[in-house]
Amino acid sequence: MFTTxxxxxxxxxxxxxxxxxxxxxFTAGPLIVTFILAFNNSDSASFPWQGFTLxxxxxxxxxxxxxFNDPRMMMAVATSIKVAVAVTVISIVLGVNNAxxxxxxxxxxxxxxxxxxxxxxxxxxxxxxxxxxxFSHGIANALDNILGAGxxxxxxxxxxxxxxxxxxxxxxxxxxxxxxxxxxxxxSLEEAAMDLGSTRxxxxxxxxLRFLVPAIVGAAIVAFLFSFENFNTTYFxxxxxxxxxxxxxxxxxxxxxxxxxxxxVSVLLMITTGILGIFGFMFQKNDETx
Amino acid sequence: xxxxxxxxxxxxxxxxxxLLWIGVLFVIPHIKLFGLSxxxxxxxxxxxxxxxxxxxxxxYRSVFLRTAMYSIITTMLTLAxxxxxxxxxxxxxxxxxxxxxxxxxxxxxxxxELIRTFAWMVLLRETxxxxxxxxxxxITTHNIEFLYRNSTIVxxxxxxxxxxxxxxxxxxxxxLDDSLIEASYDLGGNFWSTMREVIIPHSAPxxxxxxxxxxxxxxxxxxxxxxLGGKNSLWFTENIYNQFIVRFNQNQxxxxxxxxxxxxxxxxxxxxxxxxxxxxxxx
Numbered sequence: 001m002f003t004t005x006x007x008x009x010x011x012x013x014x015x016x017x018x019x020x021x022x023x024x025x026f027t028a029g030p031l032i033v034t035f036i037l038a039f040n041n042s043d044s045a046s047f048p049w050q051g052f053t054l055x056x057x058x059x060x061x062x063x064x065x066x067x068f069n070d071p072r073m074m075m076a077v078a079t080s081i082k083v084a085v086a087v088t089v090i091s092i093v094l095g096v097n098n099a100x101x102x103x104x105x106x107x108x109x110x111x112x113x114x115x116x117x118x119x120x121x122x123x124x125x126x127x128x129x130x131x132x133x134x135f136s137h138g139i140a141n142a143l144d145n146i147l148g149a150g151x152x153x154x155x156x157x158x159x160x161x162x163x164x165x166x167x168x169x170x171x172x173x174x175x176x177x178x179x180x181x182x183x184x185x186x187x188s189l190e191e192a193a194m195d196l197g198s199t200r201x202x203x204x205x206x207x208x209l210r211f212l213v214p215a216i217v218g219a220a221i222v223a224f225l226f227s228f229e230n231f232n233t234t235y236f237x238x239x240x241x242x243x244x245x246x247x248x249x250x251x252x253x254x255x256x257x258x259x260x261x262x263x264x265v266s267v268l269l270m271i272t273t274g275i276l277g278i279f280g281f282m283f284q285k286n287d288e289t290x
Numbered sequence: 291x292x293x294x295x296x297x298x299x300x301x302x303x304x305x306x307x308x309l310l311w312i313g314v315l316f317v318i319p320h321i322k323l324f325g326l327s328x329x330x331x332x333x334x335x336x337x338x339x340x341x342x343x344x345x346x347x348x349x350y351r352s353v354f355l356r357t358a359m360y361s362i363i364t365t366m367l368t369l370a371x372x373x374x375x376x377x378x379x380x381x382x383x384x385x386x387x388x389x390x391x392x393x394x395x396x397x398x399x400x401x402x403e404l405i406r407t408f409a410w411m412v413l414l415r416e417t418x419x420x421x422x423x424x425x426x427x428x429i430t431t432h433n434i435e436f437l438y439r440n441s442t443i444v445x446x447x448x449x450x451x452x453x454x455x456x457x458x459x460x461x462x463x464x465x466l467d468d469s470l471i472e473a474s475y476d477l478g479g480n481f482w483s484t485m486r487e488v489i490i491p492h493s494a495p496x497x498x499x500x501x502x503x504x505x506x507x508x509x510x511x512x513x514x515x516x517x518l519g520g521k522n523s524l525w526f527t528e529n530i531y532n533q534f535i536v537r538f539n540q541n542q543x544x545x546x547x548x549x550x551x552x553x554x555x556x557x558x559x560x561x562x563x564x565x566x567x568x569x570x571x572x573x
Contacts (some may be wrong), residue, residue: 016378020391023375026449027398030409033419037412045412047422094311101304113308120316124510124554126527127547131319134326134540168315229402231513236534247513250404254517258411266405273400281393 035270038263045260056264067264075241076249077268083159083245084227087166091223092216094167095174096209099182102175120169125232132165133157133236157239165237166227173226174219181215182208214283221280225273327544340545350529350546357526358553360440361508364447368504369497371448372455376496377489379456380463381471392460399453407514410446411437414518438520446518451507455500462496463489498565502558509554526550 037045041053043064060069067073102114120128140152154160185208193203209216231247238248246265253262330337344350379391398406413419414436421433436442466489474484490497515525530550533543 016382019374020378020383023371024391024394027395027452030413030449031398031401031406034405034409034412037419044417046417046419047426094307097304097307098311101301101308105301105304107301107305113312116312116317117308119312122506123316123320124506124527124550126510126512126530127320127323127551128316130530130534130540130543130547131323132315133534134544135319135322137540138322164315167311171311225400229400229404231402231404232510235512235531247402247404250402250408251513251517254404254408254411258408258415262408263412266401266408269405270401274397277397277400278393281396 031266031270034263034266038260038267040260042260045258045263056260065261067261067268070261072241072244073249073261073265076244076246079159079241079243080228080245083162083166083243084224086163087170087227088220088223090163090167091171091174092178092220094171095178095219096212096216098171098175099178099212102179103182104187117172117175119172121172125169125230128168129165129233129236132161132168132233136161136164136237157237157243159243161237161239162234162243162245165233166230169233170223170226174223177219177222178212178215181212185211217283218280221276221283225276228273323544323547326541327548329541331539331541340542341549343542344545344549353524353529354526354549354553356524357509360443360447361505364444364451364508365501365505367444368448368452368455369501372452372500373459373493373497376456376459376463376493380460381466381468381489395453395456403450403513406450407446407517410442410449410518414442437518438522440519443515443519443523446514447508447511450511450514451504454503454507458499458503459493459496462493466492494565498562502561505557506554509550 034045037047038056039052039054040047040049041051041055042048055064055066057066058068059066098117102110102117136155140155143152143155144150189207189211190200190203193207194200198206228245229247230245231251234243234245234248235251238244246269250262250265253259327340328336328338330339344354375395379388383391411418415421416433416435416437418436420436424430424434425432470488470492471484474488479487510527511525512527512531515523516528519525526546527550530543530546533539533546
């Protein structure tokens with residue numbers, strides 16, 4: 001009378017557990033080492049351990065510039081947050097809109113438009129970035145010609161172009177998450193509200209959108225993290241400092257060598273991402289019980 | 291016409307923002323990219339020169355072949371590592387362990403690819419952690435450079451994309467009823483025959499989606515490959531970046547982009563044909 005698990009386990013119990021331990025070592029190991037070395041009192045991001053220090057976060061001596069005293073790095077942190085917030089807001093609005101389009105409406109070509117919606121997630125980021133760059137370049141030139149020099153500046157590499165470029169694929173993700181949730185919604189609840197005298201807009205606002213809140217929060221976290229970590233598309237579209245996000249500045253620094261300051265940046269990102277990720281994870285779990 | 295528009299007003303309110311987004315940020319830019327690839331960089335005439343350059347240059351061709359080969363090899367290696375992981379998580383471990391494991395495998399992937407690549411640089415560079423450890427235990431007496439090798443690129447790519455293989459396979463294994471596995475054993479099957487006849491066929495759609503995603507991610511990778519592979523990485527995406535950013539020749543870059551895109555669509559399509567899967571079943 002074996003259960004399925006016991007039958008499968010009979011191959012080798014120990015094999016399974018050591019395999020999983022190895023996988024965890026592979027996925028988490030490098031990050032744990034990077035985390036620890038951010039606090040090592042050494043000028044090189046390596047062992048041996050030479051004592052605990054917070055220099056790589058807060059020092060301001062010429063030979064050891066900590067993360068918090070590195071204006072360019074702090075500026076990149078601020079830029080990344082600004083970009084991510086803008087991308088998240090726009091992508092959530094689009095996601096809700098698209099969910100209503102694909103769940104509620106019936107029209108010719110719906111299946112085709114649904115497949116098309118997946119496109120930005122499938123196309124390599126390099127191709128997406130270059131195509132948006134060359135398109136916006138053309139539009140910006142045209143605007144400059146028609147409306148006078150400077151009219152097209154917002155479409156040149158910079159803050160807004162980075163935001164638009166990231167929205168192109170982040171909105172696909174938010175659409176997928178919110179569509180999945182809206183499919184589970186019982187439309188008769190909305191109709192009931194309308195029978196009781198509510199307008200459709202009001203019914204959607206009060207009932208449907210409220211039902212979507214868990215998906216919206218989940219999608220917002222994913223959108224924020226996607227934007228925060230994107231490199232491939234952003235690299236083409238960022239211009240001067242107002243659009244240099246953390247991945248862009250890290251890439252340019254890493255090409256010249258490694259400093260423990262980057263370990264400190266990693267720690268900061270791991271903690272932020274970890275908190276957001278766990279929050280999203282718990283939120284989703286609670287959602288399942290509703 | 292007006293009456294028709296009024297009748298379908300509700301549809302247009304949600305259709306227009308969608309069309310604006312997908313049109314302006316995806317469809318039109320790609321049409322433009324496609325058009326640019328047929329235009330001469332200097333004269334502005336219509337030409338096939340940009341494509342001819344690719345097929346005539348043995349350097350571009352060999353870089354492309356190398357990228358394609360390594361992407362395929364890495365995808366297969368990722369599958370080999372990820373399948374047992376997904377299997378153990380879904381079918382062997384208890385619910386509590388499952389959630390914990392999933393979280394600890396997913397979390398690293400939320401952190402920027404730059405940071406994940408940096409972590410491997412810390413481990414593998416000449417004065418890095420692994421070199422130090424090898425000397426500490428006395429295996430070697432001098433620093434060893436592990437970066438800038440082909441095998442480093444493979445490790446980096448497997449690391450970067452493994453999650454995208456694990457998740458789809460887990461999803462398809464989750465839907466496999468345990469009683470089917472029971473039945474296979476009751477009918478005299480053992481572990482390997484059950485694996486071959488029941489478990490792997492059932493998870494085929496997940497394996498498909500995972501492989502396609504990982505393959506596309508490998509092919510389009512830039513950060514992991516250039517940082518871990520250095521000057522010797524010779525990855526095709528580098529050519530696209532160089533044409534756009536260094537040489538300002540967006541026509542040549544566009545042609546390279548179209549070639550990359552066409553190739554990836556082709557590989558996905560052929561894979562689906564050979565394995566007789568269709569995309570809608572796989573999604």
